[in-house]
Amino acid sequence: AQTVTQSQPEMSVQEAETVTLSCTYDTSESDYYLFWYKQPPSRQMILVIRQEAYKQQNATENRFSVNFQKAAKSFSLKISDSQLGDAAMYFCASLFGNEKLTFGTGTRLTIIP
Amino acid sequence: GAVVSQHPSWVICKSGTSVKIECRSLDFQATTMFWYRQFPKQSLMLMATSNEGSKATYEQGVEKDKFLINHASLTLSTLTVTSAHPEDSSFYICSARLGRPPYEQYFGPGTRLTVT
Numbered sequence: 001a002q003t004v005t006q007s008q009p010e011m012s013v014q015e016a017e018t019v020t021l022s023c024t025y026d027t028s029e030s031d032y033y034l035f036w037y038k039q040p041p042s043r044q045m046i047l048v049i050r051q052e053a054y055k056q057q058n059a060t061e062n063r064f065s066v067n068f069q070k071a072a073k074s075f076s077l078k079i080s081d082s083q084l085g086d087a088a089m090y091f092c093a094s095l096f097g098n099e100k101l102t103f104g105t106g107t108r109l110t111i112i113p
Numbered sequence: 114g115a116v117v118s119q120h121p122s123w124v125i126c127k128s129g130t131s132v133k134i135e136c137r138s139l140d141f142q143a144t145t146m147f148w149y150r151q152f153p154k155q156s157l158m159l160m161a162t163s164n165e166g167s168k169a170t171y172e173q174g175v176e177k178d179k180f181l182i183n184h185a186s187l188t189l190s191t192l193t194v195t196s197a198h199p200e201d202s203s204f205y206i207c208s209a210r211l212g213r214p215p216y217e218q219y220f221g222p223g224t225r226l227t228v229t
Contacts, residue, residue, distance in 0.1 A: 033215045043151075043204060045220035052215060091156060095216060100147065103156045 002027050004094050006104035013082045014112045020067075021077045021107050023092030033095040034068070034075045039106075040088040048090070051075065079109075087111045115141045117209045119221030126197055126228055134192045134224045136207030142187035143209035147218065148180070151204045163190045197228040 003026045013019035025034070036048040051059045051068050059066050063080045079086055092104040116139040126132045136146055144165050149157040161182050162170045169182035179201075181193040190209075194201055204225050208218040 035217075037220075042222070043206075044222045045157075045206065045208070047217065047219070050215060050217065100159055100162060101218060105156050108154075 002029075002094055002096055002102045004092055004102050004104040006092055006107050008107045009105070010108045010110070012110040012112055013079075015082055015084060017082055018078060018080045019082055019109065021079075021090050021092075021109070023075045023077070023104055025073050025075065025092075025094050025102075027073070027094065027096055029096045031097065034066075035093045035095070035101070036064070036066070036075075036077045037091045037093060037103075038086075038088045039091065040085075045091075049077065082111050084111050084113065115139075115209070115211070115217075115219040117207065117219045117221040119207055119224055121224060122222060123225040124227070126226070128198055128228055129196055131193055131195045132197060132226060134194075134205055134207070134226075136190045136192070136209070136221050138188045138209040138219070141209070141211065143190075144187060144212045145210045146184060146190040147208045147210070148182060148190075148192050149206040149208070151206060151223075157206060160192075194226065197226070199228045202226055202228045 005024045032053045034051045038046045038048045049059050049061045049064050065078045067076045089106045091106045093101045118137045120135045146163040148160045151157050159172050160175045163182050163184040165184045165187050171177045184190040206223045207221045210218045
């Protein structure tokens with residue numbers, strides 16, 4: 001079975017600073033996708049960033065970037081220049097082939113003004 | 114990005130009644146939709162996978178006779194909670210998946226169900 005682990009239930013960061021959220025996964029597959037989703041207080045799930053396993057280059061979306069370490073099965077999310085609107089639950093998720101998403105337990109991120 | 118709507122956004126129903134939740138992909142066709150349940154401060158729990166034109170596939174422990182799923186078209190899936198009880202009160206989220214790699218899922222805004 002595929003598993004996704006987020007070891008940080010809660011994180012906080014000062015506004016304008018940088019924070020990294022951790023995620024590890026376990027799979028025997030060679031082709032898969034990894035995602036970070038954000039769930040703000042509105043509870044709308046929003047796709048933040050996506051990484052294809054076959055790509056060595058780390059994905060970047062504006063202030064959001066990932067550190068994808070395939071051998072270590074690690075997929076961390078870095079948020080630069082943190083803003084108040086970044087406060088949310090962040091879920092790491094994996095997708096293997098044409099199957100269902102496997103979610104981690106989430107990390108609640110608080111932004112300190 | 115692709116948009117998924119969900120209706121209603123919140124509903125209150127009496128114990129013993131049934132309630133239907135609709136999930137629509139507004140600007141793309143989704144052969145596969147998913148239904149999740151989320152308890153407070155927890156992750157999303159997959160209830161079932163809904164494929165257009167075929168029976169839904171339920172996760173272990175989910176009562177298929179209680180949570181009826183219909184996916185009659187490429188843009189609409191419905192979840193009907195039958196004979197609702199207070200323990201069915203929860204936040205229900207649907208998602209629709211693109212039919213090509215990377216198979217991204219787009220989520221609806223969720224439905225808060227309260228059974229009194």
